[in-house]
Amino acid sequence: MLKHKTIAFLGAGNMAEAMISGMIQTGKVPAKQIIVTNRCNQNRLNLMKEKYGVKAVPMNELPYEEIDFLILAMKPKGAEETLSTVKSLLNSKQVVISVLAGITTSYMEERLNPGQEVIRVMPNTSSMIQESATAMSLGTYAKDQNAEDVKELLECMGKVYVIEEDQMDIFTGIAGSGPAYFYYLMEQMEKIGKVSGMDNEMARKIAAQTVYGAAKMIMEKEETPAELIDNIVSPNGTTAAGLEALKKHNGGEAISQAVNNAAKRSKEISEELEGVLV
Ligand SMILES: NC(=O)C1=CN([C@@H]2O[C@H](COP(=O)(O)OP(=O)(O)OC[C@H]3O[C@@H](n4cnc5c(N)ncnc54)[C@H](O)[C@@H]3O)[C@@H](O)[C@H]2O)C=CC1
Numbered sequence: 001m002l003k004h005k006t007i008a009f010l011g012a013g014n015m016a017e018a019m020i021s022g023m024i025q026t027g028k029v030p031a032k033q034i035i036v037t038n039r040c041n042q043n044r045l046n047l048m049k050e051k052y053g054v055k056a057v058p059m060n061e062l063p064y065e066e067i068d069f070l071i072l073a074m075k076p077k078g079a080e081e082t083l084s085t086v087k088s089l090l091n092s093k094q095v096v097i098s099v100l101a102g103i104t105t106s107y108m109e110e111r112l113n114p115g116q117e118v119i120r121v122m123p124n125t126s127s128m129i130q131e132s133a134t135a136m137s138l139g140t141y142a143k144d145q146n147a148e149d150v151k152e153l154l155e156c157m158g159k160v161y162v163i164e165e166d167q168m169d170i171f172t173g174i175a176g177s178g179p180a181y182f183y184y185l186m187e188q189m190e191k192i193g194k195v196s197g198m199d200n201e202m203a204r205k206i207a208a209q210t211v212y213g214a215a216k217m218i219m220e221k222e223e224t225p226a227e228l229i230d231n232i233v234s235p236n237g238t239t240a241a242g243l244e245a246l247k248k249h250n251g252g253e254a255i256s257q258a259v260n261n262a263a264k265r266s267k268e269i270s271e272e273l274e275g276v277l278v
């Protein structure tokens with residue numbers, strides 16, 4: 001039952017805000033049960049309080065005893081210090097949820113009290129409008145009931161996929177970072193529309209509607225991407241000409257490289273930070 005849970009965010013940045021926005025919109029978690037804090041930016045905390053009606057407190061005033069789910073939402077490099085700080089403040093019933101890229105459940109478990117429940121999550125910023133593709137992987141000690149509640153919480157932000165943790169790097173490459181590739185793509189569409197005399201705003205909306213429609217087709221129809229492409233291509237037509245240019249300029253390879261490089265970076269972050277322990 002989410003309505004009785006108290007959820008605290010350590011870190012009040014872009015990802016925390018997107019998640020809070022998604023949660024608030026469902027009404028499943030009362031705003032007064034969401035607490036947000038960060039290391040230094042009081043203006044940011046004020047903004048979160050005004051915009052979402054959540055509690056916003058300085059770090060040293062976080063009421064740890066009230067928290068059910070503690071969400072780590074700072075940058076990965078802050079994990080070490082944060083985990084060592086919260087270790088002595090948490091009890092065994094509280095669940096630590098991390099959205100930090102590259103931070104493994106074992107990394108967290110090794111730095112928290114033995115048996116502490118930990119869940120690793122990878123959302124994306126579309127949580128803001130409840131359209132995230134979010135992954136979750138359970139740590140060694142995560143209990144079924146808490147895992148179910150956390151899944152329900154993440155469903156406030158979009159679709160949730162429970163995955164093996166060894167898939168988290170590639171998931172991050174596809175879905176955590178993924179919105180940025182599509183924004184980049186749409187930015188290029190907007191630019192070329194503008195160069196060709198189209199109104200900026202109009203070109204942006206047209207590109208977005210096209211991406212949105214294509215994504216919806218994949219979600220709602222049975223056809224594969226290849227079949228859907230086939231439905232668009234006319235022999236010697238415009239799409240064939242467009243795809244020819246895309247292939248000539250290694251469009252497919254560019255996307256594969258983007259996903260792979262992001263996944264590789266996620267793995268590197270784990271390795272760099274794990275190195276701190278030895
Ligand atoms: N932005 C995104 O699209 C996604 C981000 N993430 C993960 O979310 C985390 C946060 O990313 P963003 O929100 O984009 O960063 P951000 O820079 O917008 O926000 C970071 C926040 O953490 C606070 N902070 C820094 N150190 C802290 C500490 N020791 N204790 C408490 N608060 C601290 C900062 O004051 C700031 O409010 C990262 O670890 C990232 O890997 C995961 C999925 C998607």
Ligand SMILES: O=C(O)[C@@H]1CCC=N1
Pocket residue numbers: 101172176177
């Ligand atoms: O760029 C990053 O590292 C974070 C993780 C996924 C999206 N943003």
